[in-house]
Amino acid sequence: MELSDFAGDLYFVLEYTGVLLAATVGGTVAKRMNFDIVGFAFIALISSLSGGFIRDAILNDGPAAALTNPGYLITATIGGAIAYTVTLKGRLWENFRFYADIVTIGVWAVAGTLKGLVADLNWVPCILLAVITATGGTAMRDIVLRQVPALFTSQKMTVFPAIISSAIMLGFNHFDLVWQGMLAAAVAAPIFAVAVYFGGDRFSFFATKEIERPLEEKLGYALGVKTDIRHPVESGEHVTQALEEATDDQLLGAIRLYLQNEVRERSKAKA
Template sequence: MDFVDPTVRSVYETLDLVGVVLYGMIGATIARSRNLDVVGVIFLAIITALGGGMIRDLLIDNGPPAAMQDMRYFGMALLGALVSFMIHMNSRSWEILRVHGDAIVLGVWAAVGSSKALANGLPWSSALFLGVLTVVGGGMIRDVMTGSVPAIFGGATLYATPAALTAAIMVALDEVQKSGVTGDFPLILVGLVVAPCIGAGLMIVAYWRGWVLPGTQDISWAAQRKLRQPMTLARDMSRQRLRLRRRRAKEAADEAAEEAAEEGSDQVSDEDPEDNG
């Protein structure tokens, strides 16, 4: 982040550390729900808070990971674990705070991950991947270590998608700036402000509206065929019932017409010929 405005860098560093505390709290809370001991709680707090960024820096291979060079990161992760020890994180208010804080951190970390990749000369695909990995890497390792399927792989509201959108905006703005269309205007600086807001907004809306990505069983050809079968059967049954109702109505109308004709002929035959004269 040395290539951006000092004010923006300061804000990002602050939000980065706040995110480490929050993710440390999340990791420690999950560890407590699994009845792990103190070592397990601390370890999961550190992995959840720092895992994604450390993997990103190792893949970029430009010196030791940032968390290894600045001990504040480990301190903030431990602070998050300590807070989860002292406060019961199982209320509705904590859930709302966690989601909204997580959304802000998601946008910041995705923007940082993609911008670091771009600053080190990596292609746009790598920047997109590292932006998402920075956000979800720690949580994935945590879930695997606790024997769970990573939450980003399905069942939860949109999470990796907002991170990917944030990284994609950063990549797009970087490409525009490289083209020279904007001249010396620091478009990447605009991205560092706008992209996280969009990503965070999408995650918050997805949470409140319950948006999830469809599973493979929902979009596969076999599943679609299976879904169509009941619909086809119901449509055929509806058509059969309609034809049956029409046939019965026609039969009833024919019977009524025959009865009316028989009654008319009976009346004519019962009349006295003299009365007609």
């Protein structure tokens, strides 16, 4: 498969968009963790380029695109610089990180699928490359930060949208509608992710398992504080404030409830 000039230009626009957003999100995460300039740049670059590096290594088709095209490193640097100079916090930051992450899923799923098509692979490896490209950066970022990768706990928000986006791209390509498929697939993934986030718990297949809940959510429930997984930083601040203001009796009651829920959740997971 060969891309037309317009489709090729659109491909780079989509992939650069993903690099810019991922570098900005990664850089802001490093900034909030008080990393120095080296750690800051490292996290920004890993977040934005790891998925492409892994994809290109699997294809074994010469040097990775990020090494042969300076535009990738330049775009990642710009994204990191935005995160370094612009202060995003509170609900603004949480909303940006949430929507930036799901937008990158769509654009990188398209990029991974097209890489597979250009290499004349069939639909199975094309979908695999889409998932790797879409999730590789965030997975590597979480591993470096010693966190459980969101890939393992939020598949409905990452893997499934990437698969759907890749399938749409493959379907359009079958009818030689390449650039139309690129746009449709890039838009479909974030729409699906948002739909699942807001309404997925109505279906058992997409329901969030209790064992996946973060610590601040579990403590917030025990303390009677409302939390939102889409706003982890803000939720953590509310829980921290509640812990500081709680009396000894309230803390003991919250700890008892937390431990009871923890034992109950772990027992269900092993059943």
